[in-house]
Amino acid sequence: MYDCIVVGSGPSGGSASYHLAKRGRSVLLLEKESLPRHKPCSGGVSPIVQEWFDFDFSPAVSLKINKICYTWQMGDPEIIALEAKEPVWMVRRDIFDHYLVQQAQKLGVELRDRTSVLGIEWKSDRWLVKTEHDIFEAKYVIAADGAKGSMAKWLGFKERKRRMGVALEAEALHSSLDLDTIYFDFGSVQNGYIWNCPKADGYSIGAGTFIGGEKQNLKELGADYAQKYGIDITSIKQFDHPICPWDGNQPLHTQNALLTGESACMVDPFTAEGIRPSLLTGMLAGQAIDEAIAGNIDALKQYTLKVQEEWGEDMVWAKRIANIFYRIPSFGYKMGVKRPSASQRMGKILCGEMRYRDVAGAAVKRLTKGLIGMN
Numbered sequence: 001m002y003d004c005i006v007v008g009s010g011p012s013g014g015s016a017s018y019h020l021a022k023r024g025r026s027v028l029l030l031e032k033e034s035l036p037r038h039k040p041c042s043g044g045v046s047p048i049v050q051e052w053f054d055f056d057f058s059p060a061v062s063l064k065i066n067k068i069c070y071t072w073q074m075g076d077p078e079i080i081a082l083e084a085k086e087p088v089w090m091v092r093r094d095i096f097d098h099y100l101v102q103q104a105q106k107l108g109v110e111l112r113d114r115t116s117v118l119g120i121e122w123k124s125d126r127w128l129v130k131t132e133h134d135i136f137e138a139k140y141v142i143a144a145d146g147a148k149g150s151m152a153k154w155l156g157f158k159e160r161k162r163r164m165g166v167a168l169e170a171e172a173l174h175s176s177l178d179l180d181t182i183y184f185d186f187g188s189v190q191n192g193y194i195w196n197c198p199k200a201d202g203y204s205i206g207a208g209t210f211i212g213g214e215k216q217n218l219k220e221l222g223a224d225y226a227q228k229y230g231i232d233i234t235s236i237k238q239f240d241h242p243i244c245p246w247d248g249n250q251p252l253h254t255q256n257a258l259l260t261g262e263s264a265c266m267v268d269p270f271t272a273e274g275i276r277p278s279l280l281t282g283m284l285a286g287q288a289i290d291e292a293i294a295g296n297i298d299a300l301k302q303y304t305l306k307v308q309e310e311w312g313e314d315m316v317w318a319k320r321i322a323n324i325f326y327r328i329p330s331f332g333y334k335m336g337v338k339r340p341s342a343s344q345r346m347g348k349i350l351c352g353e354m355r356y357r358d359v360a361g362a363a364v365k366r367l368t369k370g371l372i373g374m375n
């Protein structure tokens, strides 16, 4: 019997496995795809995540960027040089996620890829985890199976609210875009935005909606965006994938089980950042289960509270800003993006050097005041 079975080998599953193994716990990591696996994603990562690991992520980072270029319907650009200590990382998810799993394997985590979990069952003092050929047993399970996974449902949590995102991956580098810059375009996608995260060998363009607007053809809008910047769209591969944005604090624990990452709806509802909270919740889940095994009967409950404190409190603000910003984005662009101090703060939030809670109260007040002034 394992101490813990982790279902899903994305950033949350990799992080949970790593931190459990680091504490000497036995871990089985189950992944339905063959590793390294592709995840539709733009791969922008806050460098703050390095603080949570004692190995160097550099080999898995494709580029580091230190500028942000905002546009309104492809025009009216606002370029800011980030004043952050460490630039934002651009990663290829197959490489980044696999690298983390490999570090966990070095600590003894047993990986079974091409192994889909088909169901789970609690039996007196353990979880039975069913796959096509085997039934595995563990004292604890971690749901790290992402926005499309079923673990949260099997564990009895309420149905997730899913939004739609698309990822377009261009392999060619012929374009007018700089490689040291991350791009955000507002106004072309309703209730959301288009972003472009360059990589050393191409571009990852993404589009997402955050408060409705699912009927738009995001792939078409993304391709149109790419073409306007001279990216050869014949080289582009297109993927769509749901996103589970944070939608209020909720319990993340149940009988000997925890939810992490997108199965716990951790994605920032304003920026679509999901990798940082996945790595964070993976780490906190690993710590909590280690403490539970050591005899702390409140450890799982404390996990829910810790995630609320360390991520949820900021997401309350991110959601408030998103609700105002994406409803009248032209106004949000003028009041938020076109103000250099506001853009600089947003850059610091992305880099993990500032938190929404430190600045968002004033931002929401300003946006609301401006909105009232418009009526």
Ligand SMILES: Cc1cc2nc3c(=O)[nH]c(=O)nc-3n(C[C@H](O)[C@H](O)[C@H](O)COP(=O)(O)OP(=O)(O)OC[C@H]3O[C@@H](n4cnc5c(N)ncnc54)[C@H](O)[C@@H]3O)c2cc1C
Binding pocket: 007, 008, 009, 010, 011, 012, 013, 030, 031, 032, 033, 037, 039, 040, 041, 042, 043, 044, 045, 115, 116, 117, 118, 144, 145, 146, 147, 148, 149, 150, 165, 166, 167, 197, 206, 207, 241, 242, 243, 260, 261, 262, 263, 267, 272, 273, 274, 275, 276, 278
């Ligand atoms: C278009 C798009 C662009 C994005 N861009 C960014 C970005 O630039 N920066 C950022 O921070 N975030 C971004 N995100 C969000 C980010 O990709 C996710 O939040 C993140 O991948 C969640 O990590 P996770 O570990 O929870 O789940 P995932 O990375 O989705 O991993 C879940 C894993 O579980 C496996 N699995 C599922 N079911 C089973 C099963 N039954 N048995 C075994 N294995 C199973 C899956 O195969 C998968 O490997 C983007 C998302 C989208 C859709």
